[in-house]
Amino acid sequence: MRSRTEAARSSQQSRFTGTKVAANARMTHAQIRRHCAIDASLGDLLQQAMEQLSLSARAYDRILKVARTIADLAGVERIEAQHLLEAIQYRSLDRTLFY
Secondary structure, eight states, X not given: OHHHHHHHHHHHHHHTTTSSOOSGGGOOXXXXXXXXXXXXXXXXXXXHHHHHHTOXXXXXXXXXXXXXXXHHHHTOSSOOHHHHHHHHHHHHHHHHHHO
């Protein structure tokens, strides 16, 4: 697990070279659009989850940031359905526990 985490951090550092951002959690809106691009089918999936869970636009960005981190841990370049679903699951757990 340590090696996966170190590899993910390294990937994030190289992604944000030359910016003030050091990690996915600190991405700006423009960086989210650039580094967390998803295809139409994943966009539809996320939109459906947003509606069912009554999530805000802020939650949309947070889910994408978490999905990007999960993809980094998996060592892949693009966010895939499994990464997005895992991030949505974490967000739904957060809402269940704290609201």
